[in-house]
Amino acid sequence: MPSNSSDIALLFHRYRLLINWRLFFLFLYSPLGILLILLRLSLAFQLFLFSCFVPKQCPIKRRLFKLTYNVLGISVSAKGKENRDSKAKILVSNHVSVMDHCALESVLASYEVENLDSNSTFTWFWRCKKFGNNSIKVEDILDGIREYCNRPGFFPPPLLFFPEGHTTNGSYGLLSFSQEAFQVDQPVQPIVVRAERPFFSVAISLLDSWWLTDLLWALFVPITFYHFETLEIMYPVSGETPQDFAKRTQTAMAKALGICATDYTAKDKETLQKGGGENRTSSDSFDSELVHQVKEVLPHVPTEAIQRDLARTHSVDLTISNFLEGTIEFIPERNYSKLPPPEEEKNHTPHSSKRKKLPSPSLSPSNSGGGVSFSKSAQDRHLSFQERKKAFLEDARRKYIEKRSIQLETPA
Structure with missing residues (x-):
């Protein structure tokens, strides 16, 4: 566990590139990288149009997505599929990039739950699921999620939550989990994600980077590897508070990743982003x-x-x-x-x-x-x-x- 205020900075990258010999090869690669951005943006737009007319749970869609993502520079691998339980309508994952949900879509269809603070254009593009009938009350949103999960004779795609609320570098620790996914009296299926770029050591996300910048870098580099692992389903324990359930899930996911479960929150990252403070x-x-x-x-x-x-x-x-x-x-x-x-x-x-x-x-x-x-x-x-x-x-x-x-x- 972190013991001092400086540890929170270890959860995020501050610089996109490291000053080393690979920069020379990155400079030589730049013309090709810019061309790849233009070609991949065109392909991504066509892929989005296709996804609008094909159901999420269609097997053909997932296979096509996985093939197309390789062209987009996203290579996805998954393990722990035997742990996947259809009883779990709630998925929770750590958050390392703006492409996490996009990459997971190629192996497991799901709806990302729209955050109240999310950019409307961004959530529309990813087709996030919104609950609460435009209400800003948390209880109305939770009621909508419960209704979605408990609808009889209905087997919809599971709901995906990123309870950290912000991206981290995934190599030191997890931010403290928010409680929304753990307040609906449902079992949760943890999924851990690791991401890496082996050729040019380009950071996937930064402390204060804009999501569009991260996306363009993802299209620029030759390839980004995403490794997903499905953990065993976790059930709420009688008498356990949502906060304790969230902490237990966070600890299990941190153990699977080989990192620590911190008490820092998304607001602590926002404070660090502002550049002020101690x-x-x-x-x-x-x-x-x-x-x-x-x-x-x-x-x-x-x-x-x-x-x-x-x-x-x-x-x-x-x-x-x-x-x-x-x-x-x-x-x-x-x-x-x-x-x-x-x-x-x-x-x-x-x-x-x-x-x-x-x-x-x-x-x-x-x-x-x-x-x-x-x-x-x-x-x-x-x-x-x-x-x-x-x-x-x-x-x-x-x-x-x-x-x-x-x-x-x-x-x-």
């Missing part, structure tokens, strides 16, 4: 501080690689250990090969002949703050911060060179 400032300074600590020890490791591993470990010590042990692959920065070896640095340090040999500092994984612990002896306390820092660098480089057998170039 959360964003705290997050930026917190992340920068951790990256800076790792960068001081391992200057040859790209900043983007450090950020990705910190988002997973949340510990400076563990991240440094991962790089030193070679468990994470990366391309060293260009200026790394120009760094002098530890012996060369020591010989060029002023007054080096008067210094005593420094004890090798060690990482302390038990340190929850991600700091570094040094010897507390009287001999070391008189050393300056810069001297201890150099000792840490020498020790880290020595371990890294021994592990990866890297030969550094000695400056002429």
Whole structure:
């Protein structure tokens, strides 16, 4: 579980692209990507017209959708179909992109329930289901959903809810679930979705991106993979509140995804989007501080690689250990090969002949703050911060060179 305000920033991407060698190939691909946008928009419009006249539960429609989506750059895979229960009229899914419902439609026909805050044009385009006869009262909407689910002799497509209310990056945690789907006295069928773009590392959604921008990027890249997994149906327990039912479902879905179930809400994301408040400032300074600590020890490791591993470990010590042990692959920065070896640095340090040999500092994984612990002896306390820092660098480089057998170039 998150323990401080900075953790919420880990749920979202801030930048669409990472600064790495793949940008060169993305630049070369750009003309083809723009052409794909134009062709795919035309195909998407024809697909929408076709969907308006064909029932949702038609098997031919789903097969055609899956084939067409591959042309649109959406590859869909599904597992856990044996868990699908027709008794469940309510589906709940995590939310990673504006294309989630579109991708799910190719494997399971459903109606997305229109949100009161949804854009009317967008919900019309996706043919979302609206309840409550244009009423803005939540109870009227819930009554409409109950009537839809309990209609005798009627087997309609299930209703799809995204209880998080906003998209996340899907790699750290789930936002707290809203309670609408859990207030209609119906069992729910959880469906978890994972999405990835393997070629250019283009983020699927951002903290403050517009849905149309996300859609255009989806049409621009060669392909986006969506992986759906249907979990076992979940029933409300006698005496359980809708809030507890929602939390239990959120926890089960987070476990299936291998991430955490947070208490942050959609409103917390909206606060973060505005750029004001303490959360964003705290997050930026917190992340920068951790990256800076790792960068001081391992200057040859790209900043983007450090950020990705910190988002997973949340510990400076563990991240440094991962790089030193070679468990994470990366391309060293260009200026790394120009760094002098530890012996060369020591010989060029002023007054080096008067210094005593420094004890090798060690990482302390038990340190929850991600700091570094040094010897507390009287001999070391008189050393300056810069001297201890150099000792840490020498020790880290020595371990890294021994592990990866890297030969550094000695400056002429």
